[in-house]
Amino acid sequence: MEEEDMKLTRADEVRAFIARTPLAQEMGLRCEVMGDEMTMIMPFQDKLIGNFMIKAIHGGAIGAFLELTSQAQVFLVTEHLARPPRPINLTIDYLRQGHAKDLYARAEITKMGRRMCSVRAEAWQDEREKPVTTLMAHFMVAGD
Amino acid sequence: MSDDPASAPEPWELMQENIEMISGGIPWGRRMAFRFTRIEKGHAWGLQPWKERLVGDPDTGVIHGGVLTAFLDNLSGTAASSALSKPRFVATLDLRIDYMRPAEKGRDIIGEAECYHTTRNICFTRAWAYHESRDKVIATAAGAFAINKPRPAESIARMG
Numbered sequence: 001m002e003e004e005d006m007k008l009t010r011a012d013e014v015r016a017f018i019a020r021t022p023l024a025q026e027m028g029l030r031c032e033v034m035g036d037e038m039t040m041i042m043p044f045q046d047k048l049i050g051n052f053m054i055k056a057i058h059g060g061a062i063g064a065f066l067e068l069t070s071q072a073q074v075f076l077v078t079e080h081l082a083r084p085p086r087p088i089n090l091t092i093d094y095l096r097q098g099h100a101k102d103l104y105a106r107a108e109i110t111k112m113g114r115r116m117c118s119v120r121a122e123a124w125q126d127e128r129e130k131p132v133t134t135l136m137a138h139f140m141v142a143g144d
Numbered sequence: 145m146s147d148d149p150a151s152a153p154e155p156w157e158l159m160q161e162n163i164e165m166i167s168g169g170i171p172w173g174r175r176m177a178f179r180f181t182r183i184e185k186g187h188a189w190g191l192q193p194w195k196e197r198l199v200g201d202p203d204t205g206v207i208h209g210g211v212l213t214a215f216l217d218n219l220s221g222t223a224a225s226s227a228l229s230k231p232r233f234v235a236t237l238d239l240r241i242d243y244m245r246p247a248e249k250g251r252d253i254i255g256e257a258e259c260y261h262t263t264r265n266i267c268f269t270r271a272w273a274y275h276e277s278r279d280k281v282i283a284t285a286a287g288a289f290a291i292n293k294p295r296p297a298e299s300i301a302r303m304g
Contacts, residue, residue: 022199023208026175049171058172059236060214067210068200083201087209089242094235 014038014076017084024068027061036077040069042103049100057098059133062123066092066105066135070119073107074139078117081141088116090137098132101125107135115142156185156226166222173218176211180219186227186260188219192253192273205249209283212253213241216271216285219257224267224289227259234267234289247282251275257285265291 008016011033018024018031018040027048030041042048042065050058067090075084107121116138122131159166160183167179167190176198182189192207192215200208217239224234247253256278257271271285272278 020202021208022197022202023210026197047171047175050173052169052171058170058214059239060210060217061172063213063217063239064208064210067213068208083203086246087243089240090209090213091238091240092213092236093238 010076010079014072017072017075018068021068023064027065027068029065029068031072033076038069038073038076038106040065040072040105042105044101044103054097055100057100057103059092059094059098062094062098062103062133063090063092063135065103066107066121066123066133067137069105069123070107070121070135070137071139073121074109074117074119074141077109078112078141085117085139085141088138088140090135093134094132095134096130096132098123099125103132104128112141115140117141154185155228155231156183158231159183159222159226170218172214176214178215178218180222183222183226186223187256187258188222188226189254189256190215190219192255194247194250194252204246206246207253209241209243212243212247212273212283213239213285215253215255216241216257216273216283217287219255220259220269220271220285220287221289223257223259223269223271224262224287224291227262227267228291230294232294233292235292237266237288237290239285239287242284244281244283247273248275253282262291267291 048061071084105123110118121135123133180190198211255273261268267289269287273283274281
């Protein structure tokens, strides 16, 4: 594979995944990788609004943001995966309104199994301690 | 408007009448090219076209799961507010999505949602996304929505 020829690190591959995934680009996502940790950033854009009367970010856009963050985090730390993992299911808790400003997210693997893994992720704006939305998801991690 | 509840149109009737305005009133929904196709009391149907910019896997061209999340969230929220006998906004409390099979590249996705129970404060919904029929479903969703405090009646046309 050409990725291997170019000796990309997994962090490079995660950045490349964000750069070449049309939906991630459409949402304007950026990721900052620090070793095995990663923060995803979704800069505010008008098109992300779900309710223009209160200028709130669309819940579905936040859900997609957390799903992409989780996918990228699993990919970052699971060396045998040739490509970002496929989701099995997910549950999104909408805790607070997403205001018209940048959104940040981090994901954490709660259990890595042979075939599946469990992930938790949260998105926040001003204060990490006051998450806007949290996500719990399962991904397939069996080698393909 | 009359005070007699029997003569006033139900929220779902106004929503069905203003269905195009509801579809166009959500910026992220517009960006996804999503639209509602039919609204009845406690039910909503919609269409999510395939778009290059919504792809989640550039190697296969399959739309990202996050698009389905937004699609089913929109449909479920609309099914929830259409179930109520007074015009109310609803806010997603939680949403669970199960991915059954990948959507196919280049094909429209059909979605439908129903609100199967309401209490004074909460609407419970389920929803399906598929290409042809519910027998071959792409994703399902189960949601709970909080019913917000009353809003002015004239804002009903902008509900969604």
